[in-house]
Amino acid sequence: LAFEFWKPSQCTEYIGNFLNGCTDVPAPMSSLPGCKMSSDCHSVECCTKINFMTGTRNIYTTYQLTQCDEMVTSIERQSWTKTGLDSLTGSTISEKVNGVFDMRMAVVESSSTLYKVTLSINICYLSGGTCSNLTLAEEVTLKKTDCLPERRRRKKRDALHGYGLDPSDLQGGFRNLYNDLASSEQVQQFLKEAKDYEVSVHMNEAQVIG
Known part of the structure; x- marks a missing residue:
């Protein structure tokens, strides 16, 4: 990966309750340590320690609803914007980075006020020379922003x-x-x-x- 892909400094792993002050939605079925929801219930961010072939590094990822049906997904400095989430219920959105990372968001359910999604990331070039899929948050509920x-x-x-x-x-x-x-x-x-x-x-x- 190019030097410009990485943030200048590594993220710090979050230690605490996943909901992180968000009281309007239920807890997900499961979540990876180092992940948390924003207190306004609109986004999830994770800092995950990964053992690559070249060494260990903390990886920063975010999934944020920025508008009514628009999601901004990012990993380190790379980001994507996806609109029309309502029409993607039952589908999985995938964003790839040079065959190393594959960020996925499965839209499980949507309503006028909420999205239920499963967030995961597939990572290759690990220390064992293999790829691994990590489920960051399973069936996590995000509040829609005002429409x-x-x-x-x-x-x-x-x-x-x-x-x-x-x-x-x-x-x-x-x-x-x-x-x-x-x-x-x-x-x-x-x-x-x-x-x-x-x-x-x-x-x-x-x-x-x-």
């Missing part, structure tokens, strides 16, 4: 033109984008700015060390 009429949503998006976010605060930026009903293009732009920021931080650290 506003398209006219109101577009007006809100237009008001965001030129809206500035702090690229060093990924979670806070996502929260602001959600609250302001940002478009998928604005989400992708913020992710790009966050990635550029991390690259600059890493380069500055390298210069200091050198």
Whole structure:
């Protein structure tokens, strides 16, 4: 994998209750240690220790509902946006990274307010020279964000033109984008700015060390 794929520093494994303050949905059937739900019940993030052939590393993954039926999936610095989740009930979404990672989300059930999904990741190039599938959260329930009429949503998006976010605060930026009903293009732009920021931080650290 390219150097740009990895975050400058490894994530820290989460220790605590999976629901993490989310009180509006039931606990999943199962969840992997190191995973947690956001307190607003809109996302799941995991920090998972993986034994690769080249050594051990913590891998950071996120699944976040950013709009009514839109999911942003990310692993380290790589991200994807998938819309139209309502039409994908009973299907599995798969995003691959160079034959090493395969992030999967099976949409088990959907309603006007909730999605029930199973989140997993298939990882290759492990220490034993094999691939392994890890179920991060089985049948976890995510709350949908508020669904506003398209006219109101577009007006809100237009008001965001030129809206500035702090690229060093990924979670806070996502929260602001959600609250302001940002478009998928604005989400992708913020992710790009966050990635550029991390690259600059890493380069500055390298210069200091050198």
